[in-house]
Amino acid sequence: MLSAKKKLYKKKDYPVEDVRFYLEPSPAVLLTSQYKNERNVMTLGWYTIMEFTPSLIGCMISGSNHSFELIKKSRVCVINLPTVKLSHTVVDIGNCSGINIDKFDKFGLETEKGHKINAPLLVNCYANFECRLYDSKLVKDYNFFIFEIVKAHVATSPKYPKTIQYRGNSHFIDSGRNFKIPSLK
Template sequence: MTYRKVDLPVHEIRRFLEPGPIVLVSSASRGETNIMTMGWQTVMEFTPSLVGCIIAGSNHSFQLVRRSKECVINLPTADMVDTVVGIGNTSGRDVDKFRHFGLTAEMADQVKAPLIRECYANFECKLADACLIDKYNFFIWEVVKAHVAAAPKHPETLHYLGHGEFMVSGKTISRRSLFRPDML
């Protein structure tokens, strides 16, 4: 599936990352691209738009993102679960993941890492702070550009439970009327 995408102000990406979905991280360095599956990330700030994540040193992507200081965080939907699992269970040392999984690499606007066209959203990231990479494999990214599908409003996302199991996102409920205006 492919989506028509629109720009989203980068301070609004929390809508898609705060609920905790599994994401795909795409990267490029020295003519090579790769994709990894990632579940350990958090929003850290609205402005600048910061995201922190763990990329373990055992991942082939670790060296690509560390060298290039860039990546794209892509949001897959639940229909892509077998691709998500396949990407997480292969290594870029052995496999060209774009080709192997039939995914389309698109040019990003502000980074050299490619967007994954088939994903619902793509967040272009530049390394904002490297201070915890050596100690924790923790990268702090600034999201510099966000591409999001124009529809549907609520994508069905995957949330990893460990042990090969995923929670699929369910219904949306509003409690807007209970919020203080300054909390919205």
């Protein structure tokens, strides 16, 4: 479960232009959103980094998700990065709709307020990226939202969190060996 008596991570501000370090490998993330008093959380795997500055990220959010309407109206969301410990919670969140239930209560998700936007951060995720809608040009045709990451909170350790990636049909991969090869820009 995502909930815990004590916080799993101590976090620091992180440069928004460097978020690719965590998001380029496309780990499964939890997208939180809020419009007025309604909030939701969904699992997301289809997204890509689009630019360093402004720090842009393009996300596919299916119109069948309850989050779609909340984000269209509020124009903000938070991308939360869970680690492998939370795999089952990530799956459970992805397997139910927030239309009739509050998933935060159901799964005991501890939250805190966004610093720059009005949407909840998931405290026990490794990182939280606060996003504002930057361009909605492809929302109508593709459900593709381009967000600007306006604030990034990243745990101070471990340096290389073990994240998970989804590939369909219940198959996951966790992040493997970290290594450097000089020097791809």
